[in-house]
Amino acid sequence: MASIDTTVSHDNHGDHAQPYGIMRWLTTTNHKDIGTMYLVFALLMLLVGGLMALLIRAELFEPGLQVLDPARFNQMTTLHALVMIFGAVMPGFVGFANWQVPLMIGAPDMALPRLNNFSFWILPFAFTLLLGSLLTADGGPASGWTLYAPLSVQGGMGVDMTIFAIHMMGVSSILGAINIIVTIFNLRAPGMTLMKMPLFVWTWLITAFLLIAVMPVLAGAVTMLLTDRHFGTAFFDPGGGGDPVMFQHIFWFFGHPEVYIMILPAFGIISQIIPTFARKPLFGYDSMVFATAAIAFLSFAVWAHHMFTVGMPLAGELYFMYATMLIAVPTGVKIFNWVATMWRGAMTFETPMLFAVSVVFLFTIGGLSGLMLAIVPADFQYHDTYFVVAHFHYVLFSGAVMAMMGGAYYWLPKWTGHRYNETLGKWHFWLTAVFFNITFFPQHFLGLAGMPRRIPDYALQFTEFNMVSTIGAFGLGIAQLLFVYIVVRCIIGGERADARVWEGAEGLEWTLPSPPPAHTFTTPPKIA
Amino acid sequence: MSARANKALTAKLAVVVVAMFGFGYLLVPLYDLFCEITGVGGRTGTVTESTAALAKADVSRDVTVEFTAATAPGLPWEFHPLQRKVTVHPGAVTEVFYLARSKSRRATAGQAVPSVAPFDASRHFKKIECFCFTSQQLAPFEERRMAVRFVVDRELPPAVHTVTLSYMFYNVDAAAAADSTATAAATGEKT
Numbered sequence: 001m002a003s004i005d006t007t008v009s010h011d012n013h014g015d016h017a018q019p020y021g022i023m024r025w026l027t028t029t030n031h032k033d034i035g036t037m038y039l040v041f042a043l044l045m046l047l048v049g050g051l052m053a054l055l056i057r058a059e060l061f062e063p064g065l066q067v068l069d070p071a072r073f074n075q076m077t078t079l080h081a082l083v084m085i086f087g088a089v090m091p092g093f094v095g096f097a098n099w100q101v102p103l104m105i106g107a108p109d110m111a112l113p114r115l116n117n118f119s120f121w122i123l124p125f126a127f128t129l130l131l132g133s134l135l136t137a138d139g140g141p142a143s144g145w146t147l148y149a150p151l152s153v154q155g156g157m158g159v160d161m162t163i164f165a166i167h168m169m170g171v172s173s174i175l176g177a178i179n180i181i182v183t184i185f186n187l188r189a190p191g192m193t194l195m196k197m198p199l200f201v202w203t204w205l206i207t208a209f210l211l212i213a214v215m216p217v218l219a220g221a222v223t224m225l226l227t228d229r230h231f232g233t234a235f236f237d238p239g240g241g242g243d244p245v246m247f248q249h250i251f252w253f254f255g256h257p258e259v260y261i262m263i264l265p266a267f268g269i270i271s272q273i274i275p276t277f278a279r280k281p282l283f284g285y286d287s288m289v290f291a292t293a294a295i296a297f298l299s300f301a302v303w304a305h306h307m308f309t310v311g312m313p314l315a316g317e318l319y320f321m322y323a324t325m326l327i328a329v330p331t332g333v334k335i336f337n338w339v340a341t342m343w344r345g346a347m348t349f350e351t352p353m354l355f356a357v358s359v360v361f362l363f364t365i366g367g368l369s370g371l372m373l374a375i376v377p378a379d380f381q382y383h384d385t386y387f388v389v390a391h392f393h394y395v396l397f398s399g400a401v402m403a404m405m406g407g408a409y410y411w412l413p414k415w416t417g418h419r420y421n422e423t424l425g426k427w428h429f430w431l432t433a434v435f436f437n438i439t440f441f442p443q444h445f446l447g448l449a450g451m452p453r454r455i456p457d458y459a460l461q462f463t464e465f466n467m468v469s470t471i472g473a474f475g476l477g478i479a480q481l482l483f484v485y486i487v488v489r490c491i492i493g494g495e496r497a498d499a500r501v502w503e504g505a506e507g508l509e510w511t512l513p514s515p516p517p518a519h520t521f522t523t524p525p526k527i528a
Numbered sequence: 529m530s531a532r533a534n535k536a537l538t539a540k541l542a543v544v545v546v547a548m549f550g551f552g553y554l555l556v557p558l559y560d561l562f563c564e565i566t567g568v569g570g571r572t573g574t575v576t577e578s579t580a581a582l583a584k585a586d587v588s589r590d591v592t593v594e595f596t597a598a599t600a601p602g603l604p605w606e607f608h609p610l611q612r613k614v615t616v617h618p619g620a621v622t623e624v625f626y627l628a629r630s631k632s633r634r635a636t637a638g639q640a641v642p643s644v645a646p647f648d649a650s651r652h653f654k655k656i657e658c659f660c661f662t663s664q665q666l667a668p669f670e671e672r673r674m675a676v677r678f679v680v681d682r683e684l685p686p687a688v689h690t691v692t693l694s695y696m697f698y699n700v701d702a703a704a705a706a707d708s709t710a711t712a713a714a715t716g717e718k719t
Binding site: 214 | 530533541542548552555559600639700
């Protein structure tokens with residue numbers, strides 16, 4: 001990989017022949033290009049998934065059926081989740097990892113650059129297949145993103161397309177995860193010991209291990225579905241000796257670690273942003289690393305809390321209840337460490353910091369409603385209601401997605417060489433935070449009052465809160481167009497950013513010029 | 529050197545991936561075993577006639593056994609128990625009957641799957657003879673009385689006073705499943 005002619009300027013991807021135009025992006029093995037593609041793809045999927053959410057909210061604006069027929073409504077709830085999880089959140093984090101991991105550990109690139117290119121380019125095909133399912137005669141998958149049998153055994157060809165799309169996304173994220181692990185283990189600059197790595201790198205290392213452990217299990221589960229559908233097996237068919245509840249066990253054995261796959265990198269981003277704008281080193285670095293590992297470890301042992309109502313022996317319910325609550329301990333360690341980092345810091349509130357602080361606050365609300373759901377007798381009431389919907393949007397939107405937005409503002413000046421418009425950034429933050437709460441806070445009340453999720457119609461007494469929620473959702477959706485505008489403007493031009501970008505920024509990436517040349521750290525940096 | 533190290537680590541991680549894919553499938557027999565041991569899913573036990581005969585009935589205790597029945601969509605049968613409930617002593621062998629009637633003009637086949645609630649009773653509900661041990665073939669419009677011989681064993685937890693046995697009949701003939709709706713409609717006109 002080393003450059004042959006070091007006198008050539010590094011301005012323009014310059015030291016070996018590069019194809020231009022579309023071929024540059026199709027054939028690139030550069031971690032920065034691939035990171036950019038992942039992030040653009042994730043943003044696109046955020047908008048597609050968001051559009052589906054708006055269709056759902058439009059239908060729920062008032063009782064009765066107005067916008068979608070029930071079959072389409074079910075397809076929208078299913079695809080909204082699949083697109084957001086596998087299309088927006090996961091590729092978004094992989095994009096951050098591609099850009100930042102090599103820069104943060106002083107590596108010249110990812111360890112397996114060709115694999116890197118391949119794992120990105122699977123995604124557009126996977127999502128063409130997934131979204132294409134909407135055009136089939138029976139429509140897309142309508143079983144919810146959890147694909148529970150027997151619903152998912154009964155659907156039409158759209159379900160098969162979904163299964164293959166999930167296989168492809170699985171391959172993509174497994175390859176991405178392997179690449180990240182190999183990069184972190186083999187390409188750290190001399191002196192960059194594991195316990196000196198920035199926390200974002202740590203959280204991604206642990207996330208990558210979760211990915212290679214559970215994505216194959218999901219692949220196995222959907223393969224069983226496929227063979228049940230077409231090849232005469234009876235994994236989930238009681239008539240042939242199978243059990244549909246077993247699907248739920250296998251699915252959630254994947255599904256719960258998946259929850260942490262979607263939040264640990266967000267914790268990593270927050271842990272980079274808060275010290276920068278508090279102008280203090282991260283409080284309790286070691287405990288942050290151990291808390292991350294503890295969360296990942298525990299995530300394998302709590303899956304059945306998603307299925308308390310299937311019928312389980314009392315001992316099982318008690319075990320899964322207490323094990324779930326145990327996760328609050330390492331999570332609490334993280335929250336307190338972030339607060340302690342801010343304590344008596346010289347804080348300023350640029351857009352990334354606004355996002356980071358609101359993530360700490362709003363994620364904690366989501367965490368606490370999660371604790372409520374963990375209580376078995378209460379869960380029998382909350383199960384499959386809008387309370388659950390509110391809970392996981394507080395951890396996934398105001399946790400994962402808003403952390404990514406904060407991360408985007410934080411590193412955009414580094415990546416593009418331009419400062420984004422700070423005033424507009426703050427506008428975007430406040431619109432997002434306010435409309436997010438208008439959308440999802442009322443859903444707590446709806447759930448507690450008993451409104452079931454994934455149903456296109458509802459009883460009259462739920463009307464007011466649903467109207468508020470729908471208005472919030474449209475505000476939230478429109479606010480994201482502002483985000484797109486800010487990002488595009490920042491890529492095109494703007495005030496030049498210096499190498500350090502933020503006064504309090506620490507770490508290897510800030511020693512590079514903004515934007516960094518195509519090839520960085522070809523000679524490893526010295527770590528103090 | 530670095531390239532070789534990358535390859536070696538990649539290979540190790542690939543082994544983990546393949547192993548975890550296998551683990552997903554391993555969960556199937558593990559789940560089966562788990563259900564067998566704990567009774568999750570209402571999995572019932574079996575016992576032979578001779579073993580059951582050796583046990584003395586515990587006449588000091590009465591247990592109510594209730595019966596329910598259902599057919600899965602795609603099987604054009606009527607299926608119900610011939611008694612709603614019986615009262616038995618733990619350890620005593622009891623025989624009850626179910627009735628299945630085909631509403632189809634074709635030969636049909638069904639497989640009954642039993643389930644017992646509550647779960648902590650299911651292991652103690654033991655069948656000696658049951659129509660669910662094999663699949664049942666019914667000729668067009670055939671009616672069949674089918675027996676279940678069972679024993680509730682004496683280790684049934686003392687807190688349990690009522691046990692519910694449920695059967696669900698599933699269509700096991702794929703070809704028949706496809707046109708069962710048409711057939712059901714046709715027979716509906718006749719009867």
